[in-house]
Amino acid sequence: MDGRPYHQVEGREFRGCVEMDDPEVALMALRLAKGSGATDAISIVRTTDWRMMRFSNNGVTASKATRETSLTIFMEIGRGRTSLRTTDLSRGSIEGLVRNASNMAKASSEGYAPLPEGPFKYRRELASVGDARLMSEKLPDAVKVAIEAAIAEGAQRVAGSLIAERASKVIRTTGGAKGTHASTSYDLSVRAFADPEATGQFAQVVTRFRDLDPEHVGRRAGEIAKKSKNPKPAEPGRFDAVLGPMTVADLMEEVALASSAYNVEAGLSFLTDGLGKKVAAAPLGIDDDPTDEHAPGSVPFDDEGLPTFEKPIIEDGTLKTYLHNSLTAKKMGVKSTANAGLVRPTAYTLKIRAGDKSVEDLVSMVDDGIYITNNWYLRYQNIRNGDFSTILRDGLFKIEDGEIAGPIRGLRLSDNMLRLLGNIHAVGAERHWIKWWEVDIPTLAPAMLINRVNFTSPTL
Amino acid sequence: MGRVLDEGTSPPKERVDLLIGGEVVGLICHESSGHPGEADRILGREAAQAGESYLSIDSIGMEVGSPLVNVVDDPTLPGSYGFYLNDEEGVRARRRRLIKEGRICEFLHNRETGATAGTKSNGASRATAYNREPIVRMANTYLEPGDMSFEELIEDIGKGVYMRNFTEWNIDDRRFNQRYIGFEAYGIVNGELSTPIRNPTIEMTTVGLYRAIDAVGDDLRFWGANCGKGDPMQGVPVWTGGPTIRLRDVNLGGA
Numbered sequence: 001m002d003g004r005p006y007h008q009v010e011g012r013e014f015r016g017c018v019e020m021d022d023p024e025v026a027l028m029a030l031r032l033a034k035g036s037g038a039t040d041a042i043s044i045v046r047t048t049d050w051r052m053m054r055f056s057n058n059g060v061t062a063s064k065a066t067r068e069t070s071l072t073i074f075m076e077i078g079r080g081r082t083s084l085r086t087t088d089l090s091r092g093s094i095e096g097l098v099r100n101a102s103n104m105a106k107a108s109s110e111g112y113a114p115l116p117e118g119p120f121k122y123r124r125e126l127a128s129v130g131d132a133r134l135m136s137e138k139l140p141d142a143v144k145v146a147i148e149a150a151i152a153e154g155a156q157r158v159a160g161s162l163i164a165e166r167a168s169k170v171i172r173t174t175g176g177a178k179g180t181h182a183s184t185s186y187d188l189s190v191r192a193f194a195d196p197e198a199t200g201q202f203a204q205v206v207t208r209f210r211d212l213d214p215e216h217v218g219r220r221a222g223e224i225a226k227k228s229k230n231p232k233p234a235e236p237g238r239f240d241a242v243l244g245p246m247t248v249a250d251l252m253e254e255v256a257l258a259s260s261a262y263n264v265e266a267g268l269s270f271l272t273d274g275l276g277k278k279v280a281a282a283p284l285g286i287d288d289d290p291t292d293e294h295a296p297g298s299v300p301f302d303d304e305g306l307p308t309f310e311k312p313i314i315e316d317g318t319l320k321t322y323l324h325n326s327l328t329a330k331k332m333g334v335k336s337t338a339n340a341g342l343v344r345p346t347a348y349t350l351k352i353r354a355g356d357k358s359v360e361d362l363v364s365m366v367d368d369g370i371y372i373t374n375n376w377y378l379r380y381q382n383i384r385n386g387d388f389s390t391i392l393r394d395g396l397f398k399i400e401d402g403e404i405a406g407p408i409r410g411l412r413l414s415d416n417m418l419r420l421l422g423n424i425h426a427v428g429a430e431r432h433w434i435k436w437w438e439v440d441i442p443t444l445a446p447a448m449l450i451n452r453v454n455f456t457s458p459t460l
Numbered sequence: 461m462g463r464v465l466d467e468g469t470s471p472p473k474e475r476v477d478l479l480i481g482g483e484v485v486g487l488i489c490h491e492s493s494g495h496p497g498e499a500d501r502i503l504g505r506e507a508a509q510a511g512e513s514y515l516s517i518d519s520i521g522m523e524v525g526s527p528l529v530n531v532v533d534d535p536t537l538p539g540s541y542g543f544y545l546n547d548e549e550g551v552r553a554r555r556r557r558l559i560k561e562g563r564i565c566e567f568l569h570n571r572e573t574g575a576t577a578g579t580k581s582n583g584a585s586r587a588t589a590y591n592r593e594p595i596v597r598m599a600n601t602y603l604e605p606g607d608m609s610f611e612e613l614i615e616d617i618g619k620g621v622y623m624r625n626f627t628e629w630n631i632d633d634r635r636f637n638q639r640y641i642g643f644e645a646y647g648i649v650n651g652e653l654s655t656p657i658r659n660p661t662i663e664m665t666t667v668g669l670y671r672a673i674d675a676v677g678d679d680l681r682f683w684g685a686n687c688g689k690g691d692p693m694q695g696v697p698v699w700t701g702g703p704t705i706r707l708r709d710v711n712l713g714g715a
């Protein structure tokens with residue numbers, strides 16, 4: 001390995017003179033909030049140990065480590081509410097945080113919704129997800145394996161990152177919620193270059209280090225890169241397209257974001273007015289499942305202390321629910337889905353339901369089309385109706401007569417979310433856990449065949 | 461916005477002359493001149509995240525635009541959003557000429573990339589906090605103004621489009637294939653603005669766009685923005701700026 005590693009290590013956060021553990025900090029903050037007039041209050045203490053190894057040009061270029069503890073205080077006073085956060089856990093800082101939160105809550109008029117009333121019982125198996133400790137010492141070897149696997153498949157240069165994180169969360173609420181949760185996760189992303197324009201990328205996220213397969217991720221990135229050499233300029237137009245799991249994960253995350261009731265209420269969702277209606281073709285099913293003890297993102301309670309549960313967002317193409325916290329649920333006259341987000345409800349872990357086709361089957365169903373392995377920079381022209389475009393990058397291939405005909409380049413997927421969802425024709429059987437630069441929510445994603453996808457290219 | 465929604469017509473399908481307002485020009489300079497000129501990207505250090513560049517380290521002198529194209533990144537502009545006098549590695553900040561008369565002139569360097577490329581840092585190392593890695597960043601990136609008034613730019617256009625500002629954009633990770641969606645935009649008929657045009661789209665390669673510039677206005681303005689790069693993400697304050705520019709005989713994209 002060459003390159004000049006950049007090493008960065010951070011110390012523990014400033015706690016002043018106060019020697020309290022995280023549950024004690026949470027309890028003290030909650031008592032201060034109640035004492036300052038809060039009708040309802042939440043105190044959450046999060047501690048995150050985070051390690052990253054970044055690599056490029058076949059060598060490690062940066063090794064980073066951070067450890068941070070933060071306190072989030074949420075207060076409702078009358079119809080006002082606010083949420084503030086600090087990483088300074090000294091008593092004076094916490095008192096100041098509560099004082100500021102109290103003043104801001106009194107000045108706001110967002111609306112009141114009582115917090116869920118406990119006490120609650122949480123799934124014991126979710127109290128600790130993943131490894132008992134962070135397997136930091138194993139990261140360099142995993143990076144080495146990923147790089148060598150990509151090179152063995154034909155890559156000349158390999159880049160990427162391996163992020164390891166151990167996160168703990170303690171919650172106390174005036175509703176009687178009292179919970180603790182800890183988890184580990186390992187995110188590996190590998191990008192291989194067979195030449196400057198022939199690239200391939202793949203990613204994996206797991207909760208236990210032993211489940212990480214750097215050899216597979218590196219090999220897959222290398223394979224795609226090798227097959228991408230000497231790409232031909234592509235013609236724009238409407239084509240049937242097979243989307244690999246990286247792109248499916250990105251698009252389905254957009255669906256999950258659009259299903260947040262906060263985004264619906266704010267006019268930032270293409271799923272507005274879609275509840276109970278067909279918003280996608282029948283093959284599509286998306287579940288938010290934070291209860292799978294082996295799944296990245298799983299958590300026993302939401303940020304209001306409500307026990308989480310598995311729920312379909314889209315089932316057989318029908319939008320089954322928006323994602324709610326207490327306030328959005330009250331406004332829409334339904335129950336919370338335990339997806340708080342104190343401000344914006346959000347999905348924790350997405351599982352796209354598998355179909356019964358292999359990728360080869362999906363490709364064989366296309367006479368004249370395109371196989372997409374990755375994308376980035378998805379932006380909306382109109383987020384309310386779903387008009388968007390995204391850059392297609394890494395391996396991009398022409399499909400002719402049911403077979404991969406060769407690599408192409410220079411296309412942008414420029415279409416509409418609802419039209420794409422409605423044109424889903426078939427779903428792959430094999431699924432992969434994806435989380436990387438473009439995908440924040442861990443997503444178990446298969447490949448998909450979508451009919452008549454619109455592609456554009458530069459005019460000059 | 462009401463006029464655009466109520467009265468806006470579809471963009472023309474045929475080739476037209478195109479006026480691009482300074483807000484869009486500033487974004488173009490940031491995305492397809494500033495970012496591909498970051499030496500850490502050129503050297504591959506950002507390959508798996510922010511991406512690389514269509515330029516290589518020996519692209520200095522390469523012709524990428526018309527002789528009217530002069531792009532500058534300058535952290536020393538008084539009162540600017542991207543202002544600093546010393547970078548995060550203690551290097552004195554200075555003005556950097558990224559493109560001079562249509563040719564690549566200089567890249568953005570920190571100490572590491574400067575040494576790797578056989579040159580010196582030009583003070584482009586920035587970090588958002590004490591505990592974040594300093595990396596190569598822009599400051600205030602803009603197209604230098606020309607000497608034509610807006611009236612002079614528009615007066616001999618028979619049929620055209622004026623894209624005053626934008627709604628959204630994206631660009632590939634080599635900073636070569638870019639797209640900007642117009643927000644406030646108008647048709648141009650015989651040298652005068654006509655009815656609103658709804659969402660005209662510029663979808664062009666970097667060199668295709670820069671080479672098509674045939675006139676540059678004198679109306680340079682700046683806009684504040686936050687530029688994202690790094691992992692963990694570091695958003696730094698920047699200015700993007702530009703005057704109105706004119707492109708002749710081009711197709712709009714996005715169909």
